[in-house]
Amino acid sequence: MAKAILTQDVEGLGGRGEVVDVAPGYLRNYLVPRRLAQVATPALIAEAERRREAAERARREAQQRAEETAALLRRTVLTIPHAAGDDGRLFGSVTAKEIVDAIREARGVKIDRRKVRLEEPIRTTGTHMVTVEVAEGVTAQVKTIVTPES
Missing domain, CATH: 3.40.5.10 (Ribosomal protein L9, N-terminal domain)
Known part of the structure; x- marks a missing residue:
């Protein structure tokens, strides 16, 4: 051999x-x-x-950097203003791009918009939990508060 x-x-x-x-x-x-x-x-x-x-x-x-980023994102609370009616329903919906932009603005972390997992589009004001895949097998739940624009 x-x-x-x-x-x-x-x-x-x-x-x-x-x-x-x-x-x-x-x-x-x-x-x-x-x-x-x-x-x-x-x-x-x-x-x-x-x-x-x-x-x-x-x-x-x-993997260690991804874990650190995920821990940072778990402590993050995003506030996204969006046009809404009096009943709390949004005109349109909050997109993955808006969430990624809010994360970049809040924490300076760049994430691909395709890594944001929304079970269904966010169409109402209030608090929503959004899953973000930081790396293969590493995810973080990010608390997202959608407020009506003033």
């Missing part, structure tokens, strides 16, 4: 950066010519390990 470092994901074999054992002919005749892998030397194995550790460290740091 020959050792190879995969340069791309190969179905049934492994993911990019993994060190795998393969038949020498498979490595020489299929993986290397298609640039799917390279022959593993001790130096390349060490470099692949360093790269994998750096990627893991970056992923952990990004």
